[in-house]
Amino acid sequence: MLYNAYELQRTMLSGAAAWASIGSEVLSNPALPVGYFGFGPVMASALDVFAHAASPRGKPTFDIEEVAVDGRTYAVTESIVLHRPFGNLLRFEHEGLAEDAPNLLIVAPMSGHFATLLRGTVARMVESSRVYITDWADAKMVPIEAGVFDLDDYIDYVIGFLEHIGPGTHVLAVCQPSVPAIAATAVMSSNDNPCRPATLTMMGGPVDTREAPTSVNDLAMQQPLSWFENNVIATVPLTYPGAGRKVYPGFLQLAGFMSMNLGSHLRSHWAMFKHLVAGDGDSADASKAFYDEYRSVCDLTADFYLQTIEHVFQRHSLPKGEFVHRGQRIDLGAIKDTALLAIEGEKDDISGIGQTRAALHLATHLPESRKKYHLAQDVGHYGIFNGSKWRNRIAPVLEEWIAAHSKARVKAA
Numbered sequence: 001m002l003y004n005a006y007e008l009q010r011t012m013l014s015g016a017a018a019w020a021s022i023g024s025e026v027l028s029n030p031a032l033p034v035g036y037f038g039f040g041p042v043m044a045s046a047l048d049v050f051a052h053a054a055s056p057r058g059k060p061t062f063d064i065e066e067v068a069v070d071g072r073t074y075a076v077t078e079s080i081v082l083h084r085p086f087g088n089l090l091r092f093e094h095e096g097l098a099e100d101a102p103n104l105l106i107v108a109p110m111s112g113h114f115a116t117l118l119r120g121t122v123a124r125m126v127e128s129s130r131v132y133i134t135d136w137a138d139a140k141m142v143p144i145e146a147g148v149f150d151l152d153d154y155i156d157y158v159i160g161f162l163e164h165i166g167p168g169t170h171v172l173a174v175c176q177p178s179v180p181a182i183a184a185t186a187v188m189s190s191n192d193n194p195c196r197p198a199t200l201t202m203m204g205g206p207v208d209t210r211e212a213p214t215s216v217n218d219l220a221m222q223q224p225l226s227w228f229e230n231n232v233i234a235t236v237p238l239t240y241p242g243a244g245r246k247v248y249p250g251f252l253q254l255a256g257f258m259s260m261n262l263g264s265h266l267r268s269h270w271a272m273f274k275h276l277v278a279g280d281g282d283s284a285d286a287s288k289a290f291y292d293e294y295r296s297v298c299d300l301t302a303d304f305y306l307q308t309i310e311h312v313f314q315r316h317s318l319p320k321g322e323f324v325h326r327g328q329r330i331d332l333g334a335i336k337d338t339a340l341l342a343i344e345g346e347k348d349d350i351s352g353i354g355q356t357r358a359a360l361h362l363a364t365h366l367p368e369s370r371k372k373y374h375l376a377q378d379v380g381h382y383g384i385f386n387g388s389k390w391r392n393r394i395a396p397v398l399e400e401w402i403a404a405h406s407k408a409r410v411k412a413a
Contacts, residue, residue, distance in 0.1 A: 059138065060116040060296050062092075064123050069096050076126060080135075082164050085146035086153070086301075087136040089161050090115075092126045102402050103169045104129040105197075107158060107177040110136045110304065112250045112297050118174060120386035124395045125172070129402070132165055134158070134177075138250075138298035140242040150303035151180060151311065155325055158184040163195045170402045171197040174385050175351065178205020179312050182340075182359055183323060183330050190334035199405045201341040201398055204351040204384045206312055207359045208319040212352025220313035228309055233302045248305035250297030319358055332362040339370040339405040343394060345379035372401060 064076045074094035082089035104125055108115035115135045125131050134157070139149070158181055162169055173181035181200060188196035209217045234249050236242045311317040323330045340363055342356045353375070360371045374397050376384060383389050 059114050059298070062090075062116055062119055062122065064092060064119065064126070067094055067096075067123065067127055069094075069127050072096060081132070082161065084157060084160075085137070085142055086139075086149045087134050087157060089164060090133050090135045092122055092131040092133070094126065097128075097130060102129045102198075102406050103165050104131050104402070105158075105161060105165060105169055105171045106131060106133040107171060107173045107181050108134050108136060109174060109176040110154065110300060111176045112248075112300065114138075114296055114298055116296070118385060120390060121172075121174065124391050125398075128399055129170070132161065132169075134161065136298070139245060139247045139301045140236045140240045140299045142242050142245070144242060144245050148303050149301045151307040152326055154180045154304060155184045155187065159188060159193070159195075162188070162197065163193075165195070167194045168198050168406065169195065170199045170201070170406070172201045172398065173203070173205060175204045175381070176206065176308070178202035178207055178356060178359070179308075179318055182207065182332065182335075183318065183325060185338050186330050186332050186334050187325055187328075189336060189338060190331060197338045199339040199341065199402055201343065201401065202356050202359055203343040203394075204345055204348050204381055205356045205359075206351050207356055207362070208316060209313055209352075209355055210316055210319070211354030211358055214349055214352045216350050217313055217352070220309055225306060225310050225314065229302075229306060233306070236299070242299075246302035247299040248302060250299050319362060332359070333364045335363045336365050337370070338366070339372075339401065340366060341372045341374065341398065341401045343374045343376060343384060343397070345376050345381055345384045347378065347380040348384070350381040370405070 062078060064078065066073050067076050068074075074096040076092055076094045079091050080088045081091045106118060106121060106125070108118050115133055118133065122131050122133060142149075154177075158171075158177075162171070162184070171181055171185070182202065185197055185200050187193075206217070209220075213221075232248055232252055233246055236245045236247055311323060315322070317323040318330070318332070321329070321331070340360055342360055344351070344353050344356050346353070357373050360373060363371070374394070376389065376394050379389050379394070384394060
């Protein structure tokens with residue numbers, strides 16, 4: 001009933017948003033005097049903000065058309081290089097890249113948003129690297145005949161993608177995938193897989209949530225696993241290809257994130273309204289662009305979501321040495337030559353300081369020369385991988401790490 005109730009509400013809001021958009025356009029028409037006097041601009045702006053907030057959203061596109069490198073502009077090409085039921089492997093590159101440019105696999109979060117949330121991450125790193133990214137599917141769009149997708153499958157997908165790209169690949173895991181990415185690295189290292197990552201960078205990841213717990217961690221700990229299974233898992237309705245699949249709906253994740261910083265979101269929409277009234281369309285468009293991405297959400301399979309809650313947030317299986325993949329215990333001590341970089345944001349309110357750094361301590365057999373920790377000052381969770389601080393302060397750290405250990409891996413071979 002939860003999903004059906006949401007779909008009914010979404011349909012109603014969609015109609016209201018369409019009428020609001022029409023009303024805003026009419027009141028803003030330069031041919032009509034009402035658009036210049038009295039409450040005309042105020043009403044038009046209010047309707048515009050409502051229409052934007054209530055409009056339904058689909059999957060965004062990356063839309064990275066070009067990149068500037070050393071004063072020259074190059075066209076960026078995007079292609080699907082590997083198709084899998086629960087996620088494709090995308091590649092971004094441009095003609096200005098050197099033949100020996102590093103291959104970088106960005107493992108995007110499967111946490112309710114599409115991989116396009118990392119558009120800024122891809123756009124910055126494609127300047128110097130051939131970038132691959134995991135484009136996870138919306139679970140409600142995957143037919144139930146495709147089978148299940150859980151943490152084991154996530155790890156298998158990462159390993160499969162690395163094997164497809166080939167040896168010497170660098171990996172960047174943003175937030176939630178830090179756990180399965182380092183698990184995949186450990187599995188590949190224990191099997192002496194030649195395609196194990198040359199470097200693994202984890203940014204704002206919940207490797208050990210016992211370190212500096214945040215409100216997100218507290219919420220996961222306050223209820224037993226059965227509560228999540230009974231209260232936030234829904235069945236995909238018949239209107240979607242994945243009808244009958246058990247999922248954690250993206251709209252619930254969005255509601256949770258919005259409620260965490262409700263005051264901030266309300267202020268943002270109030271500022272958007274004031275910009276529109278004042279005729280500052282550029283500032284309003286910037287806010288709209290952010291929320292277009294932020295409110296574009298997708299569903300997670302119930303198996304993956306519940307296992308993540310259980311093993312990452314409740315049982316702390318990885319740091320305790322109790323994490324199992326396909327029946328085999330994962331030993332982070334097996335990582336002996338993949339260079340690890342942990343990056344955290346000083347003001348991260350989702351993954352607290354120390355949660356990602358814990359990975360460096362858990363890789364007990366990795367030389368200290370292959371470990372690095374970077375604390376980004378005055379940076380929140382999303383600022384780690386998007387925005388000016390990411391582009392100018394954090395990305396260079398990552399590029400230097402990749403360059404240093406690309407040479408080291410070549411010499412070792």
